[in-house]
Amino acid sequence: MITNESRRLEGRRKFLKHSGALLLGLHLPQTLAQGPGKTAEDHLVLHKPFAPNAFVRIAPDNTVTVIVKHLEMGQGTYTGLPTLVAEELDADWSQIRAEGAPADAKLYNNLFWGAAQGTGGSTALANSYEQLRKAGASARAMLVAAAAEKWKVPAQEVVVSRGVVSHKNKKLSFGQLAADAAKQPVPTDVQLKDPKNFTYIGKAVRRTDAHAKSNGTARFTQDVKLPGMMTAVALHPPRFGAKLKSFDASKAKEIAGVRDVVQFSTPARDGVAVLAKDYWTAKKGRDALTAEWDESNAFKLSSSELMDQYKKLAATQGVSAKKEGDADQALAGAAKVLEAAYEFPFLAHASMEPMNCVVSLQARGENATCEIWNGEQFQTIDQMVVAQTLGLKPEQVKLNQLYAGGSFGRRANPASDYLVEAAAITKAAGGKYPVKLVWGREDDMRAGWYRPMYYHVLKAGLDEKGDLVAWKHVIVGQSILTGTAFEAMLVKDGVDGTSVEGAANLPYAVANLAVELHSPKVGVPVQWWRSVGSTHTAFATECFLDEVAREAKKDPYQLRRALLAKHPRHLAALDAAAKRAGWGKALAKGRSRGIAVHESFNTVVAQVVEISRKGSSLKIQKVVCAVDCGVAVNSNVVAMQMESGIGYGLSAALTGAITLKDGMVEQSNFHDYQPVRMNQMPRIEVLIVPSKEKPTGVGEPATPVIAPALANAILALEGKPMRALPLSTQGVTFA
Amino acid sequence: MATLNINGKRVQTDAPGDTPLLWVLRDYLDMTGTKFGCGMALCGACTVHLDGKPARSCVTPISAVAKNKITTIEKIGETKAGKAVQAAWTAESVPQCGYCQSGQVMAATALLASKPHPTDADIDAAMSGNICRCATYNRIRAAIKRAAKELA
Numbered sequence: 098m099i100t101n102e103s104r105r106l107e108g109r110r111k112f113l114k115h116s117g118a119l120l121l122g123l124h125l126p127q128t129l130a131q132g133p134g135k136t137a138e139d140h141l142v143l144h145k146p147f148a149p150n151a152f153v154r155i156a157p158d159n160t161v162t163v164i165v166k167h168l169e170m171g172q173g174t175y176t177g178l179p180t181l182v183a184e185e186l187d188a189d190w191s192q193i194r195a196e197g198a199p200a201d202a203k204l205y206n207n208l209f210w211g212a213a214q215g216t217g218g219s220t221a222l223a224n225s226y227e228q229l230r231k232a233g234a235s236a237r238a239m240l241v242a243a244a245a246e247k248w249k250v251p252a253q254e255v256v257v258s259r260g261v262v263s264h265k266n267k268k269l270s271f272g273q274l275a276a277d278a279a280k281q282p283v284p285t286d287v288q289l290k291d292p293k294n295f296t297y298i299g300k301a302v303r304r305t306d307a308h309a310k311s312n313g314t315a316r317f318t319q320d321v322k323l324p325g326m327m328t329a330v331a332l333h334p335p336r337f338g339a340k341l342k343s344f345d346a347s348k349a350k351e352i353a354g355v356r357d358v359v360q361f362s363t364p365a366r367d368g369v370a371v372l373a374k375d376y377w378t379a380k381k382g383r384d385a386l387t388a389e390w391d392e393s394n395a396f397k398l399s400s401s402e403l404m405d406q407y408k409k410l411a412a413t414q415g416v417s418a419k420k421e422g423d424a425d426q427a428l429a430g431a432a433k434v435l436e437a438a439y440e441f442p443f444l445a446h447a448s449m450e451p452m453n454c455v456v457s458l459q460a461r462g463e464n465a466t467c468e469i470w471n472g473e474q475f476q477t478i479d480q481m482v483v484a485q486t487l488g489l490k491p492e493q494v495k496l497n498q499l500y501a502g503g504s505f506g507r508r509a510n511p512a513s514d515y516l517v518e519a520a521a522i523t524k525a526a527g528g529k530y531p532v533k534l535v536w537g538r539e540d541d542m543r544a545g546w547y548r549p550m551y552y553h554v555l556k557a558g559l560d561e562k563g564d565l566v567a568w569k570h571v572i573v574g575q576s577i578l579t580g581t582a583f584e585a586m587l588v589k590d591g592v593d594g595t596s597v598e599g600a601a602n603l604p605y606a607v608a609n610l611a612v613e614l615h616s617p618k619v620g621v622p623v624q625w626w627r628s629v630g631s632t633h634t635a636f637a638t639e640c641f642l643d644e645v646a647r648e649a650k651k652d653p654y655q656l657r658r659a660l661l662a663k664h665p666r667h668l669a670a671l672d673a674a675a676k677r678a679g680w681g682k683a684l685a686k687g688r689s690r691g692i693a694v695h696e697s698f699n700t701v702v703a704q705v706v707e708i709s710r711k712g713s714s715l716k717i718q719k720v721v722c723a724v725d726c727g728v729a730v731n732s733n734v735v736a737m738q739m740e741s742g743i744g745y746g747l748s749a750a751l752t753g754a755i756t757l758k759d760g761m762v763e764q765s766n767f768h769d770y771q772p773v774r775m776n777q778m779p780r781i782e783v784l785i786v787p788s789k790e791k792p793t794g795v796g797e798p799a800t801p802v803i804a805p806a807l808a809n810a811i812l813a814l815e816g817k818p819m820r821a822l823p824l825s826t827q828g829v830t831f832a
Numbered sequence: 833m834a835t836l837n838i839n840g841k842r843v844q845t846d847a848p849g850d851t852p853l854l855w856v857l858r859d860y861l862d863m864t865g866t867k868f869g870c871g872m873a874l875c876g877a878c879t880v881h882l883d884g885k886p887a888r889s890c891v892t893p894i895s896a897v898a899k900n901k902i903t904t905i906e907k908i909g910e911t912k913a914g915k916a917v918q919a920a921w922t923a924e925s926v927p928q929c930g931y932c933q934s935g936q937v938m939a940a941t942a943l944l945a946s947k948p949h950p951t952d953a954d955i956d957a958a959m960s961g962n963i964c965r966c967a968t969y970n971r972i973r974a975a976i977k978r979a980a981k982e983l984a
Contacts, residue, residue, distance in 0.1 A: 169929075170929055171927075171928030171929030171930070171966045172928070173928070303922065303925070304925055304927070306927065306930060307921065307922045307925060307926070307927050308918075308922050309930075310927035310930025310933050311917075311918045311921035311922055311926070311927060311930075311933055311937060312865070312905065312909050312918055312937075313864075313865020313866070313904075313905035313906055313934045313937075314865065315930050316864075317867075317931060319864070319867065319868060320858075320864035322862060322864075328859070353848075374859070375847070375851075375855055375859035375860065376855050376858075376859055376868070377847075377848075377851045377852060377855040377859070447965060448929070448931075448965055449867075449869050449875070449877060449929065449931040449932045449963070449964070449965050449966075450867070450869070450929075450931045451868070451869070500929070500930065500931075501929060502867070502929050502930070502931025502932075503929040503931060503965050503966065504929075505965070535868075537871055538869065538870040538871055538872070538874075538875075733925055734925075737925060737928060737968075737971075740967060740968070740970060740971070741928055741966045741967050741968070743967070744964075744966070744967020744969065745965065745966075745967055747967075748965075748967075766870055766871075766872050766874055767870050767872075767874040767875050767963060768872070768874055772963050772965055772967075773967060773969075774960045774961075774962075774963060774969075775955065775956055775959040775960045775962070775969045775972070775973070776956040776957075776960045778967060778969035778970060780970070781970060
């Protein structure tokens, strides 16, 4: 019987034969005991009860290819993960190449997600930190062993530096040693470097993808073209949950070049797709379609009506997400009670590359395969969902990894919505040609899966001295995780952890703390959006704390310091940002500073924003951002992610909102959903708090901090609290 | 059959005349460096040069550019300015997801051709039509200044 595992290994062996490359099988710690005495090739050929891990490939041409198990969507995985390998391998950075891993959860699972392969939650580098260093160290040991054998010298005397293996005056490159190294036994245990000997980690090697992304050669899904491929442009329902009743394709079919018109129905949406050789013809065809929709179960409310419902819900008893002491009683006995409510809209991810996907179906039955080209963020889920749609087994779905033109969470769709749509269209067209589904910007913006709308009510109790004695926080908004594969793991006692993260773990010392949650079911599809729950909890908690400080006539920075005594990482980041920003130093008239600090994904970010008023509008003069992300594997990539997170968060803070009118999405493109542009981007200074701890994520944690820091600066300047996002709804305009 | 002058070569295409240049480049000529972002000249991902000036190819029908010299990202690196800009992009670690960067590089190269020493205000004016959702703007600004210095 040929199992999938042995087929996979068969493929590997063929690859080895043809490429002459050294493919190093790496062992996870728990599997080490089973591997001694076998060569890397043995491991690949023999069917073992454990799966060898493959992250490193060294070719005779002396290139070292690091197989990266996480999607490169801008956050730097194709640089950060290879850095870990290069460090322990003592490679020269110029010989390092990065390659996206195929879908194979046995080899490439996210170690923080159990058995699933995927990218998210700012985990890519953190979960790979030891795994890929071991991969590099193991490869190095085999190169050393091969050299020692060749030169008949003790392995301990062989030196590896910048891609050169040497012993006294004898020298060989990795490429020259690759074939011999492949015959060496895989080490059972490898010693990782003492951090004081790091040559790459903690420095700032150049990104592996910068060149290709500056000259147009980097390949995205949008750029894939297969022989005979048709482009599909789809008509989507006007409202979420509408079902296709009928459609008229007669006008579309009159357009020269339209090949087929097919209807589809997926768990995410119904629709009609027009297929043609090129996008423009398919789009003209799509625009010529007419359709009738059954909207009996469609979502028909407006955002304002939904917010009214949330406000009513907030006044009722919610599910307890956190309870320390007795907040209600402490509020009743407080000398002063403050209350504020905060409103947050739906947000679209709006990555630069609108969602798209290429699908090719081959054969039928047992031998059928569905091959997909996509910027893959959610391999295991996508394989499962696409397989279900097509009546295949997950392993019959082959995923080819490409660069993603942004994601911000969108590509990790719980329903694999755009992949399934592409697969369903390909199937509906009879599987007779490969299909590239291309969403226009309007399709992308109106397809849903937004950051949910939220409503927060906060109450704080102060004693006679103005000290904080009670904090009650009520959150209303859709659960992102309910109904997803993560529900069992992360929804506990009716509380979706992502709805309350950043609120239920409030770092401030307050004796009586209560956080309550309402998770209404609403027919608008929602999902994680860069920094997830923190996108709203950071704003509510950090702005409300500034309101408390103002009431108690305390300095917002000093109040935070006083309440964070037990949180040294928060304190360090806060102090670093405040010091560099000159917190406390006098400012010119019409200027102010705002401060905020927030932990997300185990990373702490503090920001100080300085603003000025000019006429009727405000200008952001500068942002100082301090981050504690453990060891900064690449300080340049860390800085890039801080800048990017601030820019992304700023877009949402200033004008970002998806609003519904009678269930229809009002925004459609970048004129009414406006990202920050060059002229609005503030100067940013990034400080990295020195740390010896394991690295934590940097892709998301800067995003949630900018809006509250900015709002707090506005409060300081104008005396007016900002209680809703985007700030454009609060009568604030920016130059 | 339309004839276009793309990157110094005469190219024939049977695309209908109303087809935007973007889709002729991408779907007919397999020149995929120029990107589709919005289809409405709002984001600049599709920026090419028409006679050296930046233009949004997503709203430019090929019937309107039969007489223009079209330059795309595939060729811009062979010009002195384009080469300097691309080198500066790498040196300043500009790209993140990278999807908008072809358009950014084209816009920046056109800016340097018209203003060899651009001020911050010049950069704002020339580059604010190009959206980057990764918000790489500060590095783009630094890279333009670096390239300007390199070319001086």
